[in-house]
Amino acid sequence: MQRNKLIPLLAIIGAGVLPSAHADQFLDNRWYAAPFASYIRAGGDRDSKDGFGGGLAVGKILNEQFNVELRGFYNGLNGKQGNWNLEGGTVDLQYYFTRNKFAPYAVLAAGGLNTCVSATCGAGILAEGGVGFTYEVHDNFLLRSDVRYRYNNNYHIQPGNTDYNDMVVNVGFVIPFGEKPKAVAKLDIPAPAPAPVVADCSTKDSDADGVNDCLDKCPNTLKGSKVDFNGCPVRLILKGQNFKHDSAELTPESKLILDEVAASLNSYPEKNEIEVQGHTSSEGSDAYNLKLSQKRANSVVAYLKSKAVTNKLTAKGFGESQPIADNKTEAGRSENRRVELIWITN
Template identity: 55%
Template sequence: MLKRNLLTLAVLAGVGFLPLTHAADQPEDGMYQPAVQAEGDSSRPVVTPLVDDRWYIAPFGTYVKPGGDRHSDIDGYGAGLGIGKMINEHFNVELRGFYNSFDDQNPRPDGSKGRWDLAGGTADLQYYFFRDTFSPYAVIAAGGMNSYVNGNSGVGVIGEAGLGFTYEVNDNFLIRSDARYRYNNNLNAHLNPGTDEFHDLVVNVGFVVPLGPKPVAVAEVQPAPPPPDCSTLDSDSDGVNDCLDQCPGTISGSQVDDKGCPIRLEIKGVNFKFDSAELTQNAMSILDGVAESLINYPQKNDIEVQGHTSSEGTNKYNLRLSQRRSQSVADYLSQKGVTNKLTARGYGEDQPIADNSTEEGREKNRRVELVWSEETK
């Protein structure tokens, strides 16, 4: 019965600790601190996670609820001392010595009742679910114990398992308590008729005194990595490296000056209906993309929209046609939300960029260009 009750107690206590382990994933002021990095600084202070690995001493008092095999219904008490070491965030190891005593119901030869005197020691392994002001843990232990009762004594082995907690009052003083199931085998010493195996409940209450100062985090300032060499970067692919580029984000396809600022952009594929300034559907689609780029571009320079033709037709006619076509492009861009000041100007056939004697050359000469004003760059 006692074993079943102890198992139930251990399970319930373990379930009760589970939400605490989740709540304490980020300790506010515990022994183990996460790394900290400052934002927006050229140097980065880094705090290395602390590991409190001090030695400690742990005196304690004990309440003993003996099992039925000892034929004792009278609870007992005792005391002990532990010497241990914190290993890391989760584990402690500890050596403990103890003395327990309680009355025995079996009479002595003279008719008086005897007494159980238990003296022993264990090696403990404690697992802390988390470290904080309140720190729950599980413990297992193994060791030996000398039992004395009614004039007989015998040395046996013991094993313990249980749950407990510590409460940190300050850096060098913690309150500690745990409840343990203790198994004792007296190895055929025959101290009690019928069995050499005993099962007890042990409750320990005491305190822990860590030796020496608690480790303090020291921030190490690590210099920020050097910025990339801007002389090797050309973020907007305009042919001017980022160190010299005074107009970042240049519209793709633009001709730029030595400072990376746009000078001219030929809008390729902008066609008009035959002998007309009316934009084709494909031309409007191309101009939609140009308008979006101009709206997003930070420099709002004045822009001249230039219209050019091939040499077919008279020069006077081509001049008028190129003017109407450049005005059609300027109007369309304005309607799409471009806020730059746009000035339309037709140049007719006066500024060819290819040979007008071939169809390929004439096709290149029929073009619309955007030219940025020098004064407002």
């Protein structure tokens, strides 16, 4: 039996797997293909020599911990009764302890296996368990290897012997499809320091941004903006029904809001670059929401430019990837349907 040989391997992997903090939100949910080659160490119950094989898996990253895969494989063994030909398929569930460059995981699999020895063939059930790792060489190319204990129950091959136990070592690579999603760095604006005591300094705050007029370098900040120590905006969220349903066309109400934004931008002495970010709620597919959010961001940029805004404006859509509220409720989904203006500081 090969299962006891997995215990030291589990200990080695487990020793290096300690919880680690992640600075960025995990956003990767791509599909991928994973071809592999196999070495099978046959259990004594098969009365055969070790052999080789290979296969192909198609999988999807579900979240930071789990992948799911469909795998097909072939293994060949040389035995005293003749060659063993093993053809099977499994559904795999992988649990990743971390998602770093080196990412160890545990795997459980279940499926079926058709075995032919000489002229005798028969199908049976298959179960596997093991540990492995991936190593990210590039965003779209990872090396992968795992070692598994395999159990196969087959009533058709050898009279009186229905249980087969093998160890399988797989080596291959993973090719994710599409660009790897990356978290956008969030602005972390520290709490304003206490205003210095200045003789005869006014305590008036005309634009209600928390910075006194005598220290405010941007005294006409639009209401709702987050500002820096100088009272200049760094972020503005445009909420509400800004677009017509399922469209990138601005509503009359949103144009009035953008008129205020344009007037405010044109009054600033600073002309920072501004990234206009489009966001959606979770209705619809990821791909559709990403395109819609990009179109909506483009619409806002085009409108602001039509109002003679001279700041450099860049449109970027994020789809449903960065919710700020619960998408399970209509109130939360309404919060997530938004456009954000982010001032890029040098």
